[in-house]
Structure formats: C-alpha cells, structure tokens
Amino acid sequence: MKVLMKPIEMIAYFEQEGIPTPIRFRTSSENGLHIVIKVNKIITKTEEKLAGNKMYVFRCMSFINGIEKVYELKYELSTCKWFLFKI
Amino acid sequence: MGKSPDRIIFHIDVNSAYLSWEAVHRLQHGSELDIRKIPSVIGGDPVERRGIVLAKSIPAKKYNIKTGETLYSAMQKCPKLAVFPPRYDLYVRCSTAMHKILKEYSPKIQRFSIDEFFIDYTNMEKHFGNPIEGANIIKNRIHKELGFTVNIGISSNKLLSKMASDFSKPNKVHTLFPNQIPDKLWPLPVEDLFMVGKATAQKLHKIGINTIGDLAKYNPKSLEKHLKSHGILIWNFANGIEDSPVLDSPSNIKSIGNSSTIPFDVEDKNTAHMILLALVETVCMRLRNEHHRAGVVSISLKTNEFISYSRQKKLNCHTDSTNFIYETAISLFDETWKGEPLRHMGVRLSDLCSSEAVQLSIFEPEEWLKQKQLDSVIDKIRIKYGTDKIMRAVFLNSGIKPLLGGVSEEDYPVMSSII
Structure with a gap:
C-alpha cells in the first residue's frame, strides 16, 4: 500500500x-x-494518539x-476531517 | 514489606522534543520522510533564514550544529539542512498527552518544562514493578502510543534523576542512586552539572576544577568565597544533595513575559515606545487570560552589540491594565535607555496575584474601572475575531506589528533555575 493522505468527502x-x-466516500481520480x-467491509478499527493527536x-x-482492494481511512478528531490514508 | 525511607524520583525527558514531535506529526499526516533520520532542525523562519536553532536531529548533530546557534551559521555547516518552523500548539498538545499518560503512574507529577517531567514513584512498586520495570513500562508506552522516544532517569531526588536522564540517548532508562555517584557522575565534565553554565564553568576551570568529582571534593567554604551562595548550591549538586519535593501544581506561574528581536535597529524613542506597547498588549492579554494581576513591571533591552540590561519597578498596587503597565514600562525605558541602537526588547510582569479576589486600593485611579472595561472588550473582540481586528491608531502605517510575541515557550520555560 502507498501512503496518500488525501482529504476525502x-x-x-x-x-x-x-x-x-x-459508509461511503467521494474522491477524485487521476483524470x-x-x-x-x-x-464494503471494515477489517479493523484502531485508535492512535501519535503526537497527542487522536485519530x-x-x-x-x-x-x-471491479477489483477488491484493501485500504486505510483516517478520521482526525481535532479537525473532523477524513483522509484516504493508504491504498 | 518494609518501608523505604528513600524516595524514588523519575525524570522523563523527551529526546530532541520539538524535532521528534514535528516528525511524528508529519508521519501521522502521511509524510514518508522521518525528519529524525535526516539532518534537520526546528527554528526560526526557513524562508527568511532568520532565527535560531531550537532543536536538532541526531544526524544534524554530526555536522556540529548546536542548539541556540543562528540558522545562518547552521546552514553554512550543512547546506542541505531541512528547517522547520516551530509550532507551539503542537508541542503543548504533545506535552499534555504525555502528562495524561504519566498521571496513570503516580499522583505526584511536576511539569518541569514543556518536555520534561518529574514523577514521584515512591511506593508505586507494588503496582507497576520495581523502578526500572516501571520506567520501562512508561517509556515504551509513550513510544507506542504517542510515537516519540523519551529518556527516563531514576534516582532518589530530582537533581540526580535529571542528571541520569541525560546520560546516553535516545530511548533509554538510566539510574543514578547516591551510591553510584562516584562511578557515574563524578567522571563527567563539570559543565554537565545542572546550574553550571559557561560563566561558572570558566571560573571553576581557573581554580582547577574540571570534573564534577573535582567540584564535589573541593572545600565548600573556599568555593563560597569564589562563587558566593551559588558555589554552595553547585557543591551540593555535585554531591547529589538536593531534597525538593515533586510539586504537583506546576501551573503556579511566577511571571509572564514577552520579548522580541526586532528586524531593524531601534534608534528613536517613539519607535521604541511603540514596540514596548506592542509587547505590553500581548503580555497584558495573557495576564488577564490567566486571571492574574501584576505587582512588578520589568523591561529588558539588548543593544546591537549584544549588551543587555534590564530595569524593574514595583507598582503601588497590583494591576492588569494595559495602559497603566505601558506607562510604567515607558517610564522605566526612558530612565534606562542611553540612546544606543536596540535589537531586542522585552517586558515581563511578576509578583503576580489572582485577579479574582483583589485588595482594593485607595491609590487606584478612578479611570481604572473604565479602562478595565475597555481592556475586557478589546480582549473579547480579539479572541472572537482575531488579534488584527482592533489595534491602536499609533500603529497605523508604522510598519510595526500592533501585537508582538504571543504564545511562547515562556509559558513552559525550557530550563528553569529552580529544580
């Protein structure tokens, strides 16, 4: 997986x-x-507090x-922002 | 279980704090580069290349870059040096998160500075194991949860634990109990001892004291002749004698201050007064925010030749009025300033008392009440809409910022002289 850290809706x-x-999110593709x-499925949910910042x-x-992919999403509590972290 | 008469004190010190925190913050936000692993520093303004090095990475250390030197000279030593501006809000957040973890291990915690804590581990053995096990649990937990590394020093008092945490870095636990002093503390150069600065070290070298051991074995009476009471203090420290308690209410602020290096030389009185006003504005806002009043106003000046001096004045009664403090500051300035170009100015308020219960003074001028209301309205506007929304007319088109300084690390001093 590659780190993207891209803000998403x-x-x-x-x-x-x-x-x-x-549940579902929107992002822009390369084009x-x-x-x-x-x-479709949440495999794991973890909490991190790196540098005191809860996510x-x-x-x-x-x-x-059409391809099944595993990826990571992050939710930052201090800013209420969602990110596509890795894919 | 027998009662142990000795205390167990931990000193927890974050390894290159500002830099580690910035690194972890960047990693959490998707950066693939760990700035701890490249030559990098925190400090100043990377674009204008102004300011000083506040923290450095271990690879930057290899270029002989030192904390406190100017960015300009650091960049000369290593042209590829990565520079990141300081972010105090991040540091306060990291420090608070660490405090929260430490609270689980002892009821007595002292925040010694933004990146250093003392905790009293006495009688905690039954909960978390012997001191070394306990320290390792804390160290590993901080690393795992918060992502940065710390050093922990263990001893029977605050001074020795602080010396121990400095032994070898990063991510280590060290002990320095009184019986280990001759082996572990005495061979170190005397400069490494807490409260021995450059000036003291020079004086000590002159009388043949080079290591902490030399100092410990010196006759304290003759040391007092050379260094006055400070001689006795460092002699005690060299022998590991120090018994201050771990104070768990560190938010007891003793003074609030603000200072700024000015990008040009100040040569006239009016400009100097304006800079003082800009400093007083922020200091007073912080003072009121902390619900304090000040009894002493002091100013400090540094000339373009790096000669510093300061003056202070005790007020008739405690106040938090911007105008009154400003008037005191300029009268101090006018008495002190000899007309030389100034590079750095500072204002500090001390002898603080709570503003919630105040002794009324018959000397208090009547217009104070009005000023108090005005100050409170200005504070509210600035908090709600931003600090630049309301300013004094004197700053219009002056090129001087109407508020100087701000949240600085003076809220959590980097190094305190009182252990």
Whole structure:
C-alpha cells in the first residue's frame, strides 16, 4: 500500500458513544473525475494518539473498478476531517 | 514489606522534543520522510533564514550544529539542512498527552518544562514493578502510543534523576542512586552539572576544577568565597544533595513575559515606545487570560552589540491594565535607555496575584474601572475575531506589528533555575 493522505468527502454514521463508522466516500481520480466508493467491509478499527493527536484508523475493503482492494481511512478528531490514508 | 525511607524520583525527558514531535506529526499526516533520520532542525523562519536553532536531529548533530546557534551559521555547516518552523500548539498538545499518560503512574507529577517531567514513584512498586520495570513500562508506552522516544532517569531526588536522564540517548532508562555517584557522575565534565553554565564553568576551570568529582571534593567554604551562595548550591549538586519535593501544581506561574528581536535597529524613542506597547498588549492579554494581576513591571533591552540590561519597578498596587503597565514600562525605558541602537526588547510582569479576589486600593485611579472595561472588550473582540481586528491608531502605517510575541515557550520555560 502507498501512503496518500488525501482529504476525502465522507458519509459516515456515529454511534451514541460518538464512534464513527465510514459508509461511503467521494474522491477524485487521476483524470479529475469524482468517484464514489462504498465501504464494503471494515477489517479493523484502531485508535492512535501519535503526537497527542487522536485519530481513528480504519482498514477497509471495497470494490474499486471491479477489483477488491484493501485500504486505510483516517478520521482526525481535532479537525473532523477524513483522509484516504493508504491504498 | 518494609518501608523505604528513600524516595524514588523519575525524570522523563523527551529526546530532541520539538524535532521528534514535528516528525511524528508529519508521519501521522502521511509524510514518508522521518525528519529524525535526516539532518534537520526546528527554528526560526526557513524562508527568511532568520532565527535560531531550537532543536536538532541526531544526524544534524554530526555536522556540529548546536542548539541556540543562528540558522545562518547552521546552514553554512550543512547546506542541505531541512528547517522547520516551530509550532507551539503542537508541542503543548504533545506535552499534555504525555502528562495524561504519566498521571496513570503516580499522583505526584511536576511539569518541569514543556518536555520534561518529574514523577514521584515512591511506593508505586507494588503496582507497576520495581523502578526500572516501571520506567520501562512508561517509556515504551509513550513510544507506542504517542510515537516519540523519551529518556527516563531514576534516582532518589530530582537533581540526580535529571542528571541520569541525560546520560546516553535516545530511548533509554538510566539510574543514578547516591551510591553510584562516584562511578557515574563524578567522571563527567563539570559543565554537565545542572546550574553550571559557561560563566561558572570558566571560573571553576581557573581554580582547577574540571570534573564534577573535582567540584564535589573541593572545600565548600573556599568555593563560597569564589562563587558566593551559588558555589554552595553547585557543591551540593555535585554531591547529589538536593531534597525538593515533586510539586504537583506546576501551573503556579511566577511571571509572564514577552520579548522580541526586532528586524531593524531601534534608534528613536517613539519607535521604541511603540514596540514596548506592542509587547505590553500581548503580555497584558495573557495576564488577564490567566486571571492574574501584576505587582512588578520589568523591561529588558539588548543593544546591537549584544549588551543587555534590564530595569524593574514595583507598582503601588497590583494591576492588569494595559495602559497603566505601558506607562510604567515607558517610564522605566526612558530612565534606562542611553540612546544606543536596540535589537531586542522585552517586558515581563511578576509578583503576580489572582485577579479574582483583589485588595482594593485607595491609590487606584478612578479611570481604572473604565479602562478595565475597555481592556475586557478589546480582549473579547480579539479572541472572537482575531488579534488584527482592533489595534491602536499609533500603529497605523508604522510598519510595526500592533501585537508582538504571543504564545511562547515562556509559558513552559525550557530550563528553569529552580529544580
């Protein structure tokens, strides 16, 4: 997997405890077109506090252009931003 | 289990703090380059190449780059040097996260500076194992959770634990108990001892003291003749004698100050007054923010030939009024300044007391109440809409920033003289 750390638009749901689960997100592909990716499966969910900055890291699986891919999403609590971290 | 009369004190010190924190922050945000592994420094402005080195990576150390030297000279030593500007908000966040972890291991924690903590581990053995095991648990947890490395020094007092954490870096636990002093502490050069600076070291060399051991074995009475009470203090330190408690309420601020190096030489009174005003504005805002009032105002000046001097004045009554403090600062300045070009100016407020319960003074001028309200409104506007939204007319088209300084590491001093 390659590190991208690309900001993305996200639809997610938040549990009563405040924990988010990503559902689907939109990002632009290399040719500038928007693509929407549905999160098919969340394999792991971890929390990191590197440099005191809390982030949730999700390892997910989706079909992208017909190929099943594993990638990582990050949610930064201090900025409420979602990132496509690695793919 | 027998009661141990000795305390167990840990000193936790982040390895090249500002640089490690920046590195971890960058890695978390997708950078593939670990700036700890290349020659890099934190400090100043990388574009204007102004400022000094605040922290350096281990590879930068190999180029003989020193903390405190100018960026210009560091770049000459290593032209490929990567320079990153300081980010105090990040440092405060890292420090707070570390404090939160440490709180789980002892009720007594002292934040000695932004990247150094003392914790009292006495009687914690039953919970987390012997001191070395406990220290390793803490060290590894910080590394795993927060991503940066620390050194931990273990001893029976704060001074020795601080000396121990400095032995060899990074990511290590060291002990320095009183019985290890002759082997571990005494062979070190005397400059390595806490509170022995350049000037003191020179004086010590002159009387034949080169190692900490030489100092420890010297006659304290003759040392007092040479160095006054400071001689006794460092003699005690060289012998590992120090018994201050771990103070768990470090937020007891003793003074608030601000200073700025000016990009040009200040040669006239008006400009100097404006710079003082800009400094006073930020200092007073911080003072009010901390709900304090000050009883002493001091100013410090540094000329273009790096000669510094300072003056202070005790006020009739405690105040947090920008105008009143400014008037005191300029009267001090007018008394002190001899007309030489100035490169650096600073304002510091001390003898602080809480502004929540204040002794009213019959000397307090009547217009203070109005000024208080004005200050409070200005503070609110600046907090809500930004500091540049309201400024004094004197700064219009002056080229001088209406507020100088800001959140600086003076909130958490890098090195304190009081252990």
